[in-house]
Amino acid sequence: MSGGATVAAVEATLRETLAVAAARLTAAGVERPRLDARLLVGAALGLGREAMAARPERRLDARQRDAVEALVRRREAREPVGRILGFREFWSLDFALAPATLEPRPDSETLIEAALDAFTDRAAALSVVDLGSGSGCLLLALLSEFPNATGIGVDVAAEAVDAAAANARRLGLAARARFSVDDWGRGLAGRHDCILANPPYIRSSDLAGLAPEIAYDPQAALDGGPDGLSGIARVMEAAARLLAPGGRAFVEIGAGQGDDARRLADRNRLKYGGMRADMRGIPRVIALIR
Numbered sequence: 001m002s003g004g005a006t007v008a009a010v011e012a013t014l015r016e017t018l019a020v021a022a023a024r025l026t027a028a029g030v031e032r033p034r035l036d037a038r039l040l041v042g043a044a045l046g047l048g049r050e051a052m053a054a055r056p057e058r059r060l061d062a063r064q065r066d067a068v069e070a071l072v073r074r075r076e077a078r079e080p081v082g083r084i085l086g087f088r089e090f091w092s093l094d095f096a097l098a099p100a101t102l103e104p105r106p107d108s109e110t111l112i113e114a115a116l117d118a119f120t121d122r123a124a125a126l127s128v129v130d131l132g133s134g135s136g137c138l139l140l141a142l143l144s145e146f147p148n149a150t151g152i153g154v155d156v157a158a159e160a161v162d163a164a165a166a167n168a169r170r171l172g173l174a175a176r177a178r179f180s181v182d183d184w185g186r187g188l189a190g191r192h193d194c195i196l197a198n199p200p201y202i203r204s205s206d207l208a209g210l211a212p213e214i215a216y217d218p219q220a221a222l223d224g225g226p227d228g229l230s231g232i233a234r235v236m237e238a239a240a241r242l243l244a245p246g247g248r249a250f251v252e253i254g255a256g257q258g259d260d261a262r263r264l265a266d267r268n269r270l271k272y273g274g275m276r277a278d279m280r281g282i283p284r285v286i287a288l289i290r
Contacts, residue, residue, distance in 0.1 A: 118250075125149060128151030161181050
């Protein structure tokens with residue numbers, strides 16, 4: 001099979017099918033073609049990684065080849081794998097997506113890493129708030145690490161709230177997590193130990209130049225206004241009001257926004273608690289202390 005062949009056209013082994021799918025995704029400019037090919041082929045065949053590795057020489061029948069072809073074509077058109085499959089893995093947990101939810105990305109796992117470093121007692125009964133919760137991935141990932149913690153996630157989109165609540169039920173965390181429609185925590189009261197947030201931080205003028213996959217995310221979850229700081233500012237204001245004394249907030253920021261984020265923290269009388277870089281070495285999370 002050549003790199004330009006369709007999966008459906010030629011009888012092939014699983015290994016050959018994976019190779020062709022990866023070649024086509026490479027030609028389409030996909031960032032992780034081999035990984036995406038494995039995920040799509042596995043989904044089309046109903047096979048996990050171990051099952052695929054165990055029988056690479058198995059031959060696909062026509063129905064299976066058609067199923068793979070349909071998914072590969074969607075990814076060639078730059079539809080994200082998470083949107084194609086309907087879920088995305090985050091912190092080793094699977095999160096169902098909805099049109100109103102941002103697709104979780106590995107960079108955001110930096111938030112969870114920062115929180116785990118700050119709160120070393122895994123038995124702590126933390127009270128956690130997730131501002132702009134989307135699929136609920138941040139709150140639910142953290143609760144999975146702290147069995148005595150409870151939390152609330154808020155999002156302005158009712159569809160996102162419904163998706164997050166469904167994810168909590170499916171992951172067995174619904175008893176400790178609740179989600180509600182709210183604009184950056186305006187309706188919340190009390191004092192909380194930890195705040196997590198991945199606000200929109202892309203400058204409005206930069207949105208058009210992003211990768212094609214970004215078009216599948218809700219615009220409101222990306223657009224940080226003319227300077228990219230409007231969502232970050234809203235989170236800082238909420239953190240100043242909702243954090244307990246000594247409580248900590250962890251806020252995802254864009255590349256080069258560290259100094260601006262620190263100024264916003266100072267304006268809201270929040271102590272700077274350090275910066276954490278993502279896997280590419282880009283400062284991605286600012287930690288704040290009340």
